[in-house]
Every structure is written in structure tokens, then in C-alpha cells.
Amino acid sequence: MKKLFLPVLLFCAMVGFNNELKAQNDPNAPIFAVKNDQGQIVFAVYQGGVKIFIEEQQLKAAGGGFTVGRLGTGKSTSEEEYFTVNPGDVRVNLPDNYFKAAGGGFTVGRLGTGKKEGGYDLNYLKVTPDSTRVYVRESSKEGFGVGKHGSETGIQGFLDLTPENYFIGHRSGVYTTGLYNLFLGYESGVANTTGDGNTFIGYKSGIANATGSNNIYMGYETGQNNTNGDLNVFVGHQAGMNSNEEAHYNVFIGAGAGRDKTTGYGNVMVGKYAGVNTDNGNYNVILGNQAGISVAYKPGSGANLNNNVVIGYKAGYSGIGTNNVLIGAQAGYRLDPVGSKGNVFIGDHAGYYETGSNKLYISNSNTTDPLIFGDFFERKVQINGDLYATGEINSLSDMRLKTNIERIGSALEMIKLLNGYFYDWKENIIQKTIFSNKRQIGVMAQEVEKVLP
Structure with missing residues (x-):
């Protein structure tokens, strides 16, 4: 015999089995109610459902709260409680053995429409020994959430799943009205409003993003200060951390890659601290551990560092300038971060001490006397060694090209x-x-x- 039988007996004793209960015109008026000695409703049946009320303070009596269970087997006085509601907790207890009946487990839902053509029960929450399931309507903008009540900020979400967005983490995506975002991590995407199609994974990743869309940030504090930038891919600890609303179409991969690059678009920086201090600039390709790190660059100088190709460990370490090609470990190591332009350095430590522009170095050391040196502005090439050729080496000797003959x-x-x-x-x-x-x-x-x- 279940404990729920007692309210049923009270119900029958008060109205009789032959009396008919009719719904009231007022949907808020109960069809049937049981009240305590203070006139407060304890159990009531309304047109739309059933309500059970318990004392606000913690109930100390053994019969306090609301319980559904069964009596003991008769061999002892023990009872089994399946569903218990107290001011401090709500418990659902299921037997260890697997439920084979269709109604096994614990389910919250609503009845179907009753129509033969497609009427069925809709489950919202179903708990069985082997699974826990939460269902929402496909067209609903709401979903399933887990959070806590804060003393100052109200409800703080930990988990918020809807058909349009998936947010997991403290306050992640809390202000989002945009669609198709995935935020995973403490305060990831917390400031996002209308941004769409973003994937932020990691502690405070994309925390300042407001309207930026189609970004992928993966790692601790990745893209942290980017507010409106679009179509960026930042992967690694603090990658693209300080990029702002003017950063678009960038790929930064590696711990600290592009960390302090505030503006710019179309840049590819791969490697630990690659291009970390380049600030603004467009269409740069920087590959290598600390390549293009630009330690001598002064952020906020307004200089644009554009169209550089920097490949190799610490290549362009002091600065990368503009329109330079630096290939090799520490190639162009001491270039002027702003003034150096149009250089081509190829080889290990090639052009290591060079700070000028329009120079050619092909070397495998930091010598200032490389195997091949050139000056693009002066249109000169110097071979520091023997030059051999299988074909002709021509020199112009036309009278039309000469003077002072x-x-x-x-x-x-x-x-x-x-x-x-x-x-x-x-x-x-x-x-x-x-x-x-x-x-x-x-x-x-x-x-x-x-x-x-």
C-alpha cells in the first residue's frame, strides 16, 4: 500500500464516491483542496493539474514533506521511499534492478492530445537505471540548464543547452541572443550578444566577444579581448588574446601566437609566441618558435607591418618591418621593426646584423660578408667567392647606352x-x-x- 493512498481516502471521505466534481470558471480556483489548521492549502486539484504544498521551514516530524513509497514486506517495519519532497531536498529513489515495464523509472511529461491521429505522451524528463534524458521541443527557444542562485548577479548558469546554442561553464554565453554558438569553459563568450556561429573552448576564451561571428577560439584566454572580429581561428594558450574589433580572417596557432596583435587581417602565425608583438599589420605569414616576435616594436606607434614572410626559429626577432622575406633560423634577427623594408634573407642567421632595407643575403652564418650580397635599390649583386657559369655572361656594350666616349x-x-x-x-x-x-x-x-x- 502506498503512502499516496491517504490523500485519496481523505478526498473520498469529504466528497463521497457518488458526488461529481466540476471545474470552476476561474482556472485558479481549485476543484478540490485539503487545508491545514491555519487554512493554508496543502493538497489541491486544479483544472490544469495537481499542487502539493509543504512547510517552508525544515520539517522535523517523521511524516513531514511529501513522500511516495511502499510499505515494508511485513518482515520488518522498514519502508521504501520512491519520491520524497522536503524543504531541503527532492529525492527520487529507484530500485537497483532494471525496470522492464514500459513505465519503469521516473518521468515528467504531459499527456497526449487524446486524438487518435498522432496523439502521444510527451516526456520532458525521464530517469531510468541506465540513462537520464531531458527533452525539449524542437521549435522551442528554451532548453535545459544547470546553475546556481548568486547573491548579487541572480542566477548563474553552468549548463545551458538549447536547439540553437550549447553553453557549458560558469556564465558562459549568458547574454547571447545569437545563434549556433558553442561555448565551453569558465565565462567563455560571457559578453556575446548577437554573435553567431562561434566556437569558444577554454577558460575565458572569447570573453569580450559581443557581435563577432564565425570565430574559433580554443585555449586558455584565447581571443579574450576581441569584441567584433570575424572569421578568426586562435588555438593555444592566450593565442590572439589582445586582438580587437579590427582583427579579421587571422589564423594564430601556438601558445601566445599573435597574442598582442591588436588589429589586422589575413595573417597566419604558427608557433610559440609567433608574431606575439606585431600589433597591427596585414597579410603576414610567420612560422616558427618566436618567429617575428618583434621585441623592439613599440605597440601603438601606428606603423603597419604588412606583407612579410618570416620562417624559422627567432627569424625577425627584433622586428619584421614591411615586405620582407626572412627564411632561416634567426634570419634578419636585428631588422628595424618599422623602417626595414624589401629585404630578402635566406639561410641560417642570414642578414643577422642588417637593419636597413632592400638588401639580399644568402648565407649560412651571421657574417656581414655573405656568399651572396645584393642591394635591390642600387641594383647590385656581390659574389664573395668564385663565380662559374656554363652559359654566357653578357654585359651591354651599345653606343646608345654610353656617354663621355x-x-x-x-x-x-x-x-x-x-x-x-x-x-x-x-x-x-x-x-x-x-x-x-x-x-x-x-x-x-x-x-x-x-x-x-
């Missing part, structure tokens, strides 16, 4: 001072170069220099 007197006499020779290249030279081993003909450069110094 002066005839050389006794030119024939000078030519007579030069000797012609047949000769062969030394074997060791042939092995180190692509020179031919065939018989050669020509003059000696040293003799030409003596005649025409």
Missing part, C-alpha cells in the same frame, strides 16, 4: 702587348666546377690588367 690612342700597340694562349683547366678546378676538360684558347686576365689597369 673617348678614343684610345695606339690601341693596336696595346693589343700587341697581349699574348694569346692555348691552355687546359687544372684537374682540381674541373672537379670543383663545371668547366670543360677540352683544350681552351684565350688571354690571361693578369696580363690584360697590366696593359689596361
Whole structure:
């Protein structure tokens, strides 16, 4: 016999089995009510449902609260409580054995419409020994939430799941009206309002995002200060942390990658602290541990650091300037962070000490006398070593290109001072170069220099 039987007996004793209970015109008026000695409703039946009220203070009596259960087996005085409501808690206890009946477990729902064509029961919460399920309407804007009551800020959510957004974490997505967002982490996306399609995962990731959309932030404090930026991908501890509303279409991957880059678009920075201090700038590709870190750059200077390719450990460490190509570990290490432009440095430590612009370094060390040096502005190339060529090396010699032309007197006499020779290249030279081993003909450069110094 269940404890719920007592209210039923009271109900029958008061109205009789043959009396008919009719609904009132006022939906708030109970059809049937049981009151305590103070005239307060304890149990009532309304047109829309049944209500049970218990004392606000903690009930000390054994029969306090509301309980549904069954009596003991008769072998002892023990009772089994299935459903208990007290001021301090609500408990649902299920047997250990698996329920095979269709109604097994604990369910909260509503009855179907009663119509044959499609009428069915709608479950909202169903608890069984093997699962716990929560159902919401597909068209509903509400969902399922878990939180706590705060003393100052009201309800603070820990879990909020709706068909449009999934929020897991303290206050994550609390102000969101946008759609299709996934926030996971303490205060992740807490300031988001109309932003759509964002994925924020990690402690305070995207915490300041308000209207930015289609961003992916993964990691501790990633994209923390970006308010309105769109289509960014930040992955790693504090990656893109200080980017703001002017940051779009950027990819920062690595701990601290692009951390202090406030504005800019179309940048790719991969590696620990890659481009961490580049502030504003567009269309840069920076790859490597601390590559393009720009330690000498002064944030807020207003300089734009655009169109750079920086690849290698600490390449462009002091600064990356504009329109530079730096490839190799510590290549362009000391470039001026703002003034250096148009440089091409290739090789380990290539152009390490260079601070100027429009220079070419091809080297495998930090020497200032690289194998190949060039100046794009002066249109000069210097080879610091021997140059060998299989084809022609041409030099323009057209009269139309020359000025201050002066005839050389006794030119024939000078030519007579030069000797012609047949000769062969030394074997060791042939092995180190692509020179031919065939018989050669020509003059000696040293003799030409003596005649025409």
C-alpha cells in the first residue's frame, strides 16, 4: 500500500464516491483542496493539474514533506521511499534492478492530445537505471540548464543547452541572443550578444566577444579581448588574446601566437609566441618558435607591418618591418621593426646584423660578408667567392647606352702587348666546377690588367 493512498481516502471521505466534481470558471480556483489548521492549502486539484504544498521551514516530524513509497514486506517495519519532497531536498529513489515495464523509472511529461491521429505522451524528463534524458521541443527557444542562485548577479548558469546554442561553464554565453554558438569553459563568450556561429573552448576564451561571428577560439584566454572580429581561428594558450574589433580572417596557432596583435587581417602565425608583438599589420605569414616576435616594436606607434614572410626559429626577432622575406633560423634577427623594408634573407642567421632595407643575403652564418650580397635599390649583386657559369655572361656594350666616349690612342700597340694562349683547366678546378676538360684558347686576365689597369 502506498503512502499516496491517504490523500485519496481523505478526498473520498469529504466528497463521497457518488458526488461529481466540476471545474470552476476561474482556472485558479481549485476543484478540490485539503487545508491545514491555519487554512493554508496543502493538497489541491486544479483544472490544469495537481499542487502539493509543504512547510517552508525544515520539517522535523517523521511524516513531514511529501513522500511516495511502499510499505515494508511485513518482515520488518522498514519502508521504501520512491519520491520524497522536503524543504531541503527532492529525492527520487529507484530500485537497483532494471525496470522492464514500459513505465519503469521516473518521468515528467504531459499527456497526449487524446486524438487518435498522432496523439502521444510527451516526456520532458525521464530517469531510468541506465540513462537520464531531458527533452525539449524542437521549435522551442528554451532548453535545459544547470546553475546556481548568486547573491548579487541572480542566477548563474553552468549548463545551458538549447536547439540553437550549447553553453557549458560558469556564465558562459549568458547574454547571447545569437545563434549556433558553442561555448565551453569558465565565462567563455560571457559578453556575446548577437554573435553567431562561434566556437569558444577554454577558460575565458572569447570573453569580450559581443557581435563577432564565425570565430574559433580554443585555449586558455584565447581571443579574450576581441569584441567584433570575424572569421578568426586562435588555438593555444592566450593565442590572439589582445586582438580587437579590427582583427579579421587571422589564423594564430601556438601558445601566445599573435597574442598582442591588436588589429589586422589575413595573417597566419604558427608557433610559440609567433608574431606575439606585431600589433597591427596585414597579410603576414610567420612560422616558427618566436618567429617575428618583434621585441623592439613599440605597440601603438601606428606603423603597419604588412606583407612579410618570416620562417624559422627567432627569424625577425627584433622586428619584421614591411615586405620582407626572412627564411632561416634567426634570419634578419636585428631588422628595424618599422623602417626595414624589401629585404630578402635566406639561410641560417642570414642578414643577422642588417637593419636597413632592400638588401639580399644568402648565407649560412651571421657574417656581414655573405656568399651572396645584393642591394635591390642600387641594383647590385656581390659574389664573395668564385663565380662559374656554363652559359654566357653578357654585359651591354651599345653606343646608345654610353656617354663621355673617348678614343684610345695606339690601341693596336696595346693589343700587341697581349699574348694569346692555348691552355687546359687544372684537374682540381674541373672537379670543383663545371668547366670543360677540352683544350681552351684565350688571354690571361693578369696580363690584360697590366696593359689596361
